[in-house]
Amino acid sequence: MKIIFMGTPDFAVPVLDALYNSEHQVQAVVTVPDHWGGRNKSQKLESAVKKYADQKNLEVLQPKKLNHASFLNRLRELEPDLIVVVAFKKLPKLVWSIPRLGTINLHASLLPAFRGAAPINHAVIQGEAITGMTTFLIDEKIDTGHILLQERVPIRNDDTAGDLYNRMMEISGEFVLETIQRLESGKITPTPQRDQFASAAPKVFFDQNELDFDQPVNDLYNFIRGMSPYPASWTRYQDKILKIFFAEPVHKVHQETPGTIKTDYQTYFRIYAADGYLEIEDLQWEGKRRMGIKDFLNGLSPQ
CATH class of the missing domain: 3.40.50.170 (Formyl transferase, N-terminal domain)
Structure with missing residues (x-):
């Protein structure tokens, strides 16, 4: 043919x-x-x-x-x-x-x-x-x-x-x-x-992908996966854009304000959502190289 x-x-x-x-x-x-x-x-x-x-x-x-x-x-x-x-x-x-x-x-x-x-x-x-x-x-x-x-x-x-x-x-x-x-x-x-x-699947854009931590943790987990690796979802940390490529969802009742970030600067980097939190595993400062959480934390200093 x-x-x-x-x-x-x-x-x-x-x-x-x-x-x-x-x-x-x-x-x-x-x-x-x-x-x-x-x-x-x-x-x-x-x-x-x-x-x-x-x-x-x-x-x-x-x-x-x-x-x-x-x-x-x-x-x-x-x-x-x-x-x-x-x-x-x-x-x-x-x-x-x-x-x-x-x-x-x-x-x-x-x-x-x-x-x-x-x-x-x-x-x-x-x-x-x-x-x-x-x-x-x-x-x-x-x-x-x-x-x-x-x-x-x-x-x-x-x-x-x-x-x-x-x-x-x-x-x-x-x-x-x-x-x-x-x-x-x-x-x-x-x-x-x-x-x-029928359902729609319009083009996705990076500037529309800021994570809303008032959402349920499972919805955030799916959103991060769905935008990884491109165009990527993101949040702001230390006044910089932080792309997130993968995170593990943890369902747990807590008293933290959604969007609160906690880390021990050695083993975990945790962002709280409406009904749990995300353990971030794969991420990237905008304009820098992508890295796993251990490498990221090694270069992170408290502010």
């Missing part, structure tokens, strides 16, 4: 790799334009997908606008059977309607749950025990198309969003290949989503 792949971050690379090493033909790879970053904007930054495609000598298309005539003409010239999308922009109908079999997208939830840009983060934040992956046919709206295939993925009690992200990456390639095989053989029936069960 002739396939055009569209994606950007490292999460998309295992699917592209699986397609490249399959019997299918990857005709071209579409990703975001390069941009300048680093100190003084002096470093050219390329997407993880572009780096992989260049290593394999695949044709790379980096349109600034997805409705640009030259880009659309190139897609039509290739006459793809299918477009496969993983972590890319919203596509206009002019693009997703080109392939013979349509355009499929991989989404990191069991749709219609957690539609949006951050399904992994929100599944952990909500304390879900099960999430999964969905392949679906793209339509006019975001994450609303007919479902092709789903696979359940358990969320362990101590999973962070990063743990779940990595586990999904490991199985995503074979999952997409199975979808394509069933689609090609006619052994799959696209199923409409049940919109009444």
Whole structure:
């Protein structure tokens, strides 16, 4: 099958790799334009997908606008059977309607749950025990198309969003290949989503992630896990921002004001919440290196 792949971050690379090493033909790879970053904007930054495609000598298309005539003409010239999308922009109908079999997208939830840009983060934040992956046919709206295939993925009690992200990456390639095989053989029936069960998973931002210690300790525990490692949750300590990547919840009645921090400067760093406290284990001063609690306490002085 002739396939055009569209994606950007490292999460998309295992699917592209699986397609490249399959019997299918990857005709071209579409990703975001390069941009300048680093100190003084002096470093050219390329997407993880572009780096992989260049290593394999695949044709790379980096349109600034997805409705640009030259880009659309190139897609039509290739006459793809299918477009496969993983972590890319919203596509206009002019693009997703080109392939013979349509355009499929991989989404990191069991749709219609957690539609949006951050399904992994929100599944952990909500304390879900099960999430999964969905392949679906793209339509006019975001994450609303007919479902092709789903696979359940358990969320362990101590999973962070990063743990779940990595586990999904490991199985995503074979999952997409199975979808394509069933689609090609006619052994799959696209199923409409049940919109009444839909939930949202909007993009998450660091500046919105200050921890509210008036909340129950278990909600804080889930929030910290769901924002770890990126964009991270945080609080303020000694007039500086302190990112928190993991903490153990302790349910215990206490008389402390929520947000109170206690430490012996040797073994523990404890933040009190509404119905218990968090034993902080993995953290980082903003702008410094991430560290475990022992290293953190070794460098901490009373104020």
